[in-house]
Amino acid sequence: MHGVPSVEDLDPWLALITAVVGAGAALAGAITGRVARRAAQGKVDDSPLADRIQRLSSTAVLAKVLADEITAEIAVIEQRAGRLAEEAEQAEILAGLNEKHRQAMAQALRTELHDSQRQGRWAAFWSSALWFVAGVAASILVTLFVHPF
Structure with a gap:
């Protein structure tokens, strides 16, 4: 400069x-x-x-x-x-900005990213579980009403 x-x-x-x-x-x-x-x-x-x-x-x-x-x-x-x-x-x-400030900012961003990834993981799990249950229910209904014993 x-x-x-x-x-x-x-x-x-x-x-x-x-x-x-x-x-x-x-x-x-x-x-x-x-x-x-x-x-x-x-x-x-x-x-x-x-x-x-x-x-x-x-x-x-x-x-x-x-x-x-x-x-x-x-x-x-x-x-x-x-x-x-x-x-x-x-x-x-x-x-x-000194090194402590940079590290604190990086840690805060990593924590926020980790929390959002954890929330995303749980959302994906519950979504998959819901679709699995819906698929099982659909299979039972088709078996009972379309192909009776």
């Missing part, structure tokens, strides 16, 4: 978020590199200032939307992690 989680323990959504953030960082790095290259080469964007401001604004809005989505997904992951922590705590409590 403690230490670094293994790959199997990682949430698929966390992997997806990490991949999206990584792709975003790679894209930002590529754009920054291209802008830096263009500036080094002396190429300047000749588009009107209003167009550049519009592009910057739309990019900022898109970045905010993406950041909000990532924040919401992180909140869901944190909620899941909280539930998993509670379940792990409950599992540790259950595992913490």
Whole structure:
């Protein structure tokens, strides 16, 4: 429960978020590199200032939307992690039952099972005895009325 989680323990959504953030960082790095290259080469964007401001604004809005989505997904992951922590705590409590408790529970279950088997055995005995008596009675009746002496 403690230490670094293994790959199997990682949430698929966390992997997806990490991949999206990584792709975003790679894209930002590529754009920054291209802008830096263009500036080094002396190429300047000749588009009107209003167009550049519009592009910057739309990019900022898109970045905010993406950041909000990532924040919401992180909140869901944190909620899941909280539930998993509670379940792990409950599992540790259950595992913490000492040997005496386990033996007492096992003994109680064995006693209950033994009692129910004994009751089942007696029920089967009396059922068999009843059917035996019914069979004997039927045989006597058939002998007396169907095949008289």
